[in-house]
Amino acid sequence: MEGNMMTTLNLVLMGLPGAGKGTQAQKIVDEFKIPHISTGDIFRAAMKNGTEMGIEAKKYIDQGNLVPDSVTDGIVEERLSEDDTNAGFMLDGYPRNIDQAHALETMTTKLDKSINAVINIHVDPAVLVERLSGRFICKNCGATYHKLYNPPKVEGTCDVCGHHEFYQREDDKPETVKNRIAVNTKLNTPLIDFYNEKKLLYTVNGDQDINDVYKEIQKVLRAI
Ligand code: AP5
Numbered sequence: 001m002e003g004n005m006m007t008t009l010n011l012v013l014m015g016l017p018g019a020g021k022g023t024q025a026q027k028i029v030d031e032f033k034i035p036h037i038s039t040g041d042i043f044r045a046a047m048k049n050g051t052e053m054g055i056e057a058k059k060y061i062d063q064g065n066l067v068p069d070s071v072t073d074g075i076v077e078e079r080l081s082e083d084d085t086n087a088g089f090m091l092d093g094y095p096r097n098i099d100q101a102h103a104l105e106t107m108t109t110k111l112d113k114s115i116n117a118v119i120n121i122h123v124d125p126a127v128l129v130e131r132l133s134g135r136f137i138c139k140n141c142g143a144t145y146h147k148l149y150n151p152p153k154v155e156g157t158c159d160v161c162g163h164h165e166f167y168q169r170e171d172d173k174p175e176t177v178k179n180r181i182a183v184n185t186k187l188n189t190p191l192i193d194f195y196n197e198k199k200l201l202y203t204v205n206g207d208q209d210i211n212d213v214y215k216e217i218q219k220v221l222r223a224i
């Protein structure tokens, strides 16, 4: 690669529920200006709009289970076919099982795009419940906060857009959270092995200050 030309960033961000994928994704987007593709966000938007896909997805999401691959893979392929992903993209929360990882390989090959880094945000599962129960989100722009670890600079006002209304996610109820963590923990290890073997995996310590996590991610992204 010559001079200041940068590799196109085609990233996957993985990590258990509450690991900080969305929080770090926001920072990556601000710095690297690549589209943020969060399957969770896509499902929540569809649920809010009451679309057929949203109604279907809700059955699984409310229980903390995975939406079937047949639905999820199609959504990602459609999104990766859009032109704005040609100059890079960041997947957040996809793939989440080994079949999705294979599906992603098939679609990126077809679309002539290849993943160049998988960033795994590693956090001890013991801290995840507390993170999710303290999370709140701006109703207007979706910016994510935590009542203890990441409150807005001015109480009750979103740092990003200045709005004053926030909500908590339906699936952040303690019972659902437990199942989400259990489901994802089981699926995570084979995925980690898969990307490790492909030499694409970069694990960062997600159990430190949000800005320090980001510094580790920046190091990875500048090295590729
Ligand atoms: P999704 O929306 O992706 O949820 P998730 O994977 O459970 O992850 P979260 O969004 O809850 O956590 P996060 O890692 O983004 O953490 P955040 O940055 O918000 O998926 C939801 C559901 O959709 C799934 O359960 C499934 O049903 C379905 N779905 C989605 N993708 C699918 C797929 N591929 N296949 C099938 N089904 C799918 O941070 C959490 C909190 O911690 C915040 O309050 C934040 O402020 C705080 N925080 C963040 N970092 C730190 C830090 N370093 N220190 C202290 N606090 C921190």
Ligand code: MG
Pocket (backbone or CB within 6 Å): 021, 022, 023, 038, 040
């Ligand atoms: Mg998220």
